[in-house]
Amino acid sequence: MYRLLLCLLLLTQLAHADDGYRLWLKYDLINDIPRRTAYARSAQFIAANKPSPVLQSAVTELQTGLQGLLGKAVPVVAQSGSRTGGIVLTVAPSGADVQGLNDEGYRIVRRQNNIVISAKTDAGALYGAFALLRHLQTGQPIDQVSLTSNPKVKLRMLNHWDNPNGAIERGYAGGTLWKWYELPETVDPRYRDYARANASLGINGTVVNNVNASPRLLTGEYLQKVAALANVFRPYGIKVYLSVYFAAPKTLGGLKTSDPLDPQVRQWWADKVNEIHRYIPDFGGFLVKANSEGEPGPQDYGRTHADGANMLAAAMKPYSGLVIWRAFVYKADPKADRFKAAHEEFTPLDGQFDPKVIVQVKNGPIDFQPREPFSPLFGNMPKTPLGIEFQITQEYLGFATHTVYEAPLFKECLEADTYVNGKGSTVAKVVDGSVHGYRNAGPTQTLMAGVANTGSDRNWTGNPLAQANWYAFGRLAWDHTLSSDAIANEWTRMTLTSEPQAVKRITNLLLKSRDIYVDYNTPLGLSRPWTGVHFAPEPWQNNSSRPDWTAVYYHRADSVGLGFDRTPTGSNALAQYRPEVRRQWENPETCPLPYLLWFHHVPWTKPLSSGRTLWNELCTRFYTGADSVQWMRREWAQVKSAVDPALFADVSGRLDTQYKEALWWRDAWVLYLQTFARQPIPAPFKKPDRTLTDVKKSVDIYLLR
Amino acid sequence: MYRLLLCLLLLTQLAHADDGYRLWLKYDLINDIPRRTAYARSAQFIAANKPSPVLQSAVTELQTGLQGLLGKAVPVVAQSGSRTGGIVLTVAPSGADVQGLNDEGYRIVRRQNNIVISAKTDAGALYGAFALLRHLQTGQPIDQVSLTSNPKVKLRMLNHWDNPNGAIERGYAGGTLWKWYELPETVDPRYRDYARANASLGINGTVVNNVNASPRLLTGEYLQKVAALANVFRPYGIKVYLSVYFAAPKTLGGLKTSDPLDPQVRQWWADKVNEIHRYIPDFGGFLVKANSEGEPGPQDYGRTHADGANMLAAAMKPYSGLVIWRAFVYKADPKADRFKAAHEEFTPLDGQFDPKVIVQVKNGPIDFQPREPFSPLFGNMPKTPLGIEFQITQEYLGFATHTVYEAPLFKECLEADTYVNGKGSTVAKVVDGSVHGYRNAGPTQTLMAGVANTGSDRNWTGNPLAQANWYAFGRLAWDHTLSSDAIANEWTRMTLTSEPQAVKRITNLLLKSRDIYVDYNTPLGLSRPWTGVHFAPEPWQNNSSRPDWTAVYYHRADSVGLGFDRTPTGSNALAQYRPEVRRQWENPETCPLPYLLWFHHVPWTKPLSSGRTLWNELCTRFYTGADSVQWMRREWAQVKSAVDPALFADVSGRLDTQYKEALWWRDAWVLYLQTFARQPIPAPFKKPDRTLTDVKKSVDIYLLR
Incomplete structure (x- = not known):
């Protein structure tokens, strides 16, 4: 008994020394005994048939989570058979269970005294497993659980601005997570925890290197390293993408040009894409910052962004990979208004992009400011899938020292009405394809990207409360209709405390933090x-x-x-918006105060x-x-x-x-x-x-x- | 009982997930029950009278260590009185207990059935406490314990080449440990563990910033941050030092010059030193890289290294702080031999340095190569205390990927014979003052410095085996007569395993690793x-x-x-050595093969x-x-x-x-x-x-x- 007490004492001490590494996947023992008992009654086993690697991740996570929450090991069985009182994972491409689900959606219901997680794909089941765990972590009743959820956007990605030298551009939580010099031989166990955290939110893609890209990443030497990461991420449904250096054909290939219309250049990229797929068969694709802030691009050869993007798309043709082309461009023209640059350069190209291309647009017209009106590109390129790029890392939001919960910022943009198809044409609906119907455009895709705030700090994000921003981005990328309040509340309960008054207080603090900043x-x-x-x-x-x-x-x-002054007496950037928006913002009397000095x-x-x-x-x-x-x-x-x-x-x-x-x-x-x-x-x-x-x-x- | 088992199971799992953070201070439960019982019988209490902060650190470490090793809490009592069977810490400036000890030495003996740790100072007692823990961690018998140890060198320091932007020059284990942007308000608990690890080795000083120094560190803004670190390190007997930017009077003070003989410049430094002491009353002093690799220095104004160092020493006069001036200098002269540069520049200045100045010399004449002959400065500046600078971080030794145990490298230099006072005038004896008698020179000091290999990686050093290099440096700085073998063996048992065959195998691997490299x-x-x-x-x-x-x-x-060719037919750098050394090395037939191409x-x-x-x-x-x-x-x-x-x-x-x-x-x-x-x-x-x-x-x- 003495040893038991000592043991518990040590455990308590260990539990108290919370260094933040576990993020929101804490799985601490549930102290409420009736609730724990009720959960345990419904989680006596986990059943999954012949799990694939992704499904195995779901099973392992359920095991780990339930072991922690319930304080006991839950056995895994091949199939439930006639057993009841357990959790059953089922994957089927069709059938009643998965009706109304899209490829990555899930449904959780009680049936025959089991909790059944259904999905069309293994990834959907994985998301369902995490959703069930979240349900338990936040103390929801289990008896009548009934959850159905579909991601509204297909590509939910993190963008890492990490350099091969180990530094992160605009990173405030230590150095890069990727230990390039040690890969591929040494695989940090942390990579798996990174994948778990992302999968728990439904994030299914990651661009591992900075958009100011090093050509190193395209060498065989580095592709082996990237492949080692991809191998860890794959069982969590996460594809790897690379930022590419547009001038790589010259720098790496020794060609005289990187002109996207040059046949040798096109061949070089085709060969390179083939090579990449030898290392990473399910490679996600390229992210490109071109002709922006000194980076090379197609305009160096008198070509357009569409020429550049389409050339890469052609190279990618044999594969499922995509080309994500950033719209973050502006010229060093003292007379121009930087606000207008992306719209001016990109709207004329609408309709010219290959179906494999997505144009990735920052939420605002300038650069991740603490508050920006939405970018006027949204709604103005109806023939081009536009992804949205948010910045999770707090470049302009106080780094790791200021507490700024970003969901209200993300939501302010997502819920802004572009009026392109009349009232209700919100940015979110442009992005998720419901305004322009990207969904029906075949290979085209919908995309929400967040510039990551992760680093090598033990707690991943420097400021412990900044974990909420990674969390909020992921949750909104999955479902942009979630409220900032609900996400903050959920995160707080999973991560910090279940004490109701404290949850309320912390949620309120988070919600107000951005306006205070x-x-x-x-x-x-x-x-x-x-x-x-x-x-x-x-x-x-x-x-x-x-x-x-x-x-x-x-x-x-x-x-x-x-x-x-961005009214007609000034740069007239307001002309890039629809009249419904423009009229309100153009008049200083009706322009909302938060945007006043943006326009007047x-x-x-x-x-x-x-x-x-x-x-x-x-x-x-x-x-x-x-x-x-x-x-x-x-x-x-x-x-x-x-x-x-x-x-x-x-x-x-x-x-x-x-x-x-x-x-x-x-x-x-x-x-x-x-x-x-x-x-x-x-x-x-x-x-x-x-x-x-x-x-x-x-x-x-x-x-x- | 079920819960007990579960609890133990969890503990075992936690113990298995060893991320290296605890270094050699693991304090895992001793599995050998007779040994554990014997230790426990001798550690029934810890007695210390009115502990000062440093003594309190000793007490706390003993408590933590014994709790882990013995699996039970050991009470702390004010004085042992007539109690026996415990550990007694005593500090007294004189008396039989401390005879033969220097200021930081300790003695551990059994007396009246207690284990008595005696020292002249609280720091000595702290080192004794760590020594006792090491004794237990390495499974030594407790019954007749009798340990006496004095550090051979007064200043045992780490040099951190850490920049304010978070990067470490030649760092291979993540970014800097010092979270400058968060200090002084946020004090990472890791700083204390850093201090514990150093104190366990007897390291008593740390230069927190790069020798290519940012003037930022000398601003009030940053001095507050440095003071917050000093506050954490002080209870572990560790003083903080700063690398300084020689041109700070111009850059920060707005003066027209940084000429060390200019009265305004001298006043600026005197004021700055006063200011530093308002933040850090026990400030350790300055480390200076001047007129080296583009850094500013006194030669910019036609002054000598002695002029520069003495000016800073004058500013430091009211305080105990020191000036450590690096001898790592060489000119961009295609005809010169870089090998000879430091000797040529510094030997003429011997006798000109203020008693507060120590000249810090790299172990070899060039730059931390995998193998270098010893620097000919050692022995050739009899009137100047020469500290030795080793590089623990593996700039030229394979970064964090190659396993190279450095004690043999350190020892090769320390045991090299300069012959300055006849046979046996080893570099170690020059450095510890026994050759030139620095010890009697009043305020002068003896110094061993190591360029740190620590970083923000969870395991501190990237390569887990590189922890042995931090360990070996610290142990040799305390006692350069320890063997590479003994240190490797000790470190392995404290850190990796107590299994005898594995200890033997790992020790052997470590010992051979440097020659293999x-x-x-x-x-x-x-x-x-x-x-x-x-x-x-x-x-x-x-x-x-x-x-x-x-x-x-x-x-x-x-x-x-x-x-x-460094013989008389070449650069004749060999002339910088004593004849006994020179004759052997000058002749290609007698020159040891490991140094052959250095000289021929x-x-x-x-x-x-x-x-x-x-x-x-x-x-x-x-x-x-x-x-x-x-x-x-x-x-x-x-x-x-x-x-x-x-x-x-x-x-x-x-x-x-x-x-x-x-x-x-x-x-x-x-x-x-x-x-x-x-x-x-x-x-x-x-x-x-x-x-x-x-x-x-x-x-x-x-x-x-």
Whole structure:
């Protein structure tokens, strides 16, 4: 008995030392004994016939999960036969069980006192297994379980901006997960846990390298390494994709050109695609950043994006792989409006892309700002499947120190109405194909991609709460109709605590976090996509090799006012939207305040719908935003007893940093803008303790090597 | 009982999932019950009076360790009183117990049926506590325990080449351990485990940033972060040091110069040192790389290294901190011999350095090659304390993929005889002060530094076996008389297995690994300190901004032969050694084969003492070296049942990569050198399957971005 106690004591200690590695797949013992008993009664065995590797993953996950949740081993049987009280996995291409399911959907029902998970494919069954586990992890009743779910988008992908040297561009959670120098011989067990986490959300594709692509990845040497990853991911229904360097025929192949219409170039790519498939028979395809921010592309040879994409699609023709072509392009033209660039370059190409091509469009027209209106490309390329690209990693959202739950940002874009086919033509419905009917276009596909926030940090995402963003992206890629609230609630219960008050408090904190961030960082439609110091406020930055890489290009502060005039008196970018959208946003009186400075150069003294002048409203946002981080800290302090102590301390420290930096952003902006507005900080706010020079000095630290 | 079994089962599973995080401080339950019982009888309590923070660390570590090893909690009592059967920690500046101990030494004896750990300082007691735990971990008898140990060198330090952006220069185990953007508010629990691991070896100092130093670290912003680390390390007897950027007075202070004789510059440093001490009252001091590889330094203003170092020493005068000035300098002179540079620049300055200055010298004259003769500076600066700098991270020793146990490399240098005070004047005795009597020079110090191989990888060092190098460095810094064999054996038993045959096998594998590496990488005194692709063989590399950054500068292959003539007919670098050393090495007949090509340009056809010609001996080394990696794989396969399965697989994978790359190095060298030697590969070796062009192409992959 003494040993039992000791043993339990040790277990408790181990359980307490929660380092975040397990993510939302914790599977801790259910403490509610009646519930645990009820679950155990319904999970006396797991039945699956001759499991394929993917189905085996489902079985193994159920075993692992049930062992943890119920505290006992659940046996696996070949078939249920007449046995009841267990979990039965069935896969059949047709039949009543799978009616209404698409290829990856699942249905979970009670039948003959078993829980039956049905799907048309092994992958569907795998998603069903994870859904059942989620059901138990979140404490739902098991007796009348009845769940049917179909993914709304076919390709649900992570994009890793990971470089072969081990660094991650815009990564804030350590270095790359992929240990390139050790692959293929050494296969980190972590790769499997990565695949499990993704599969639990329904993510079925991963681009393992940066869109600013190294040609290394296309060499045989590296393809062997990529194949080793693909072998780990395959049993979890995840395909591997590669970002490609468009000039590879010259760099690797020794050709004189990489012109997409050159026969030798076309042959080189065809050969390369063949070679890739020798290593990775189910290769997912290519992701391409071309003629963007210095990357090579078809325009280097006077060809179009469609020429480039179609050339790669032709090489991919013998296989199932796809070509995902990014629409993130803009020219270094001081007179142009970067906002308009992608629309201008891509809409004329609509209809010219090979059916294997998907164009991947960032959610907003510029670059993953804390708040952007939706990209006007959505709805304006009816003949081209448009995938959407979100950024999960917090490049502009406070890195690993600021807590920003991103589901509201994703949802704001997905639910925005393009009006292309009348009211209700939301971005989500463009992306999932229901507006333009991509679904019927044969080999074409629907796509939602997220730039990953994972890294080598033990807890994967640096900030423990940033795991919620990976989670939310995956859940929304599966079903964009889920609410931000429901996802936050679900994640919190699976990951942090089941204590109801704490769940409520944390969910609420998460839901408010993005607006709080926007308020102290870029309120009222300000933006800050300039290069330079990503870690620090720099609204005064006006010196770069390109005008659109300065801060002043975006905010356009002057003695009159603030904001970028994109109405007909300015760049007229608003003309890229449908009239229903344009009319509302074009009028400063009806333009929603969150987008105001995206579209209007507004005088400092102009009264806004809030009743305050622009200057006073800006100050109010900056100050209340920063003050709200104090509120976040207080809320977090309230959940101390309900969450793991190490995790509590970790998040507390990050919220302290966030508060310090919220004041930094606030002071940088208000002191800088004050040099134009020439007005005092309005009561009840107190002017910053520091001067603009002080703030600049503190920012300059981050410019040092 | 069922629950007990389940519980034990789970514990066993958890214990099996060994991710290497715990290093050699595993404290797993001792399975040998008689031994465990005997230990438990002698460890019924831990007694320590009013523990200071450092003593508290000793107590906590004993508690943690004993809890794990014995499987039961051991109570802590204020004083032993008349109790017996426990562990008593006593600290007293004088008395019989501490006779013969230096400030950090310890003595462990049995007295009155207690185990008494005595020391003059709390740090000594902490080292004693770790020594006692090591004694138990390695299964030594407890009844007549009697251990006395004094560190031979005062400053035992790690140098971290970690940059503020999170990357580690020459790091192969992930990114930096220091989460700069999250500090000081978020303090990773890992920092404490880092301190524990170092303290367990007696390491008492750490330079947290790269010698190619960012001035950021000297700003108040970053000093707060460094102070947060210092607060964690202090209770483990570890002081924090900073690498400094010599031009900081200009860069940070806005001065017009960083001339060390300029009064404003001197004042700036004095103020900066004061500021640092406000954050870190027990600051360890500065490490400086100046006028080396493009770094700024005093020579930019016509001043000497002594002027620069003494200026910093003057700034440090009010405090206990030191100035550690690196001797790693060499000029871009095509006619010069880089070998001679440090000796030429530094010996004339002997006697000119402030007593607060230590000059830190790399073990060899060039740059951490797989094998180098000892640096001729050792013994030739009798008035200047010379610290020794080893490289633990495997920049030239195969990164995280090749298994190379470094203790034999460290020992080869430490035991080399300089003959400066006659026979027995080893490098170790120069460094520990016994040759030149630094010990009596008041504030001067003795120093051994190791460039760390730690990173953010879960197991700290990437290759699990590379933990042995961190361990070996620390143990030798404490006591350079320990044998490579004893250290390997001790580390293996604490870290991998206690199974005697496996211990023997792994120890043997480790001991042979460095010579095997040298054989396939740089045999007979070849070297490869060129920049370019550190990951790949490139002996043909002959194009760089500096001649001494090419490969051909070092090996000097031509139609006649191979090697760098450093005799009087060549650069005469040998004149920098004492006659006893020089005479042996100057004569190609008596020069040991391992150093032959360091000192002689040897004709391809010359018969060596082995009976083979140079060419045949080279081929024999390259081929048998690579073949020996096969032997390492077979040996490792034999220990499968004795080590953790995940760790076994991890090391197996790395050995596979090592074999692949050993063939790569072999083929690159022999095919390239063959173009000069114009001789066939001698029997029984078969010529490589690939051509030199093939090898070059495979190397070129690593030159791609």
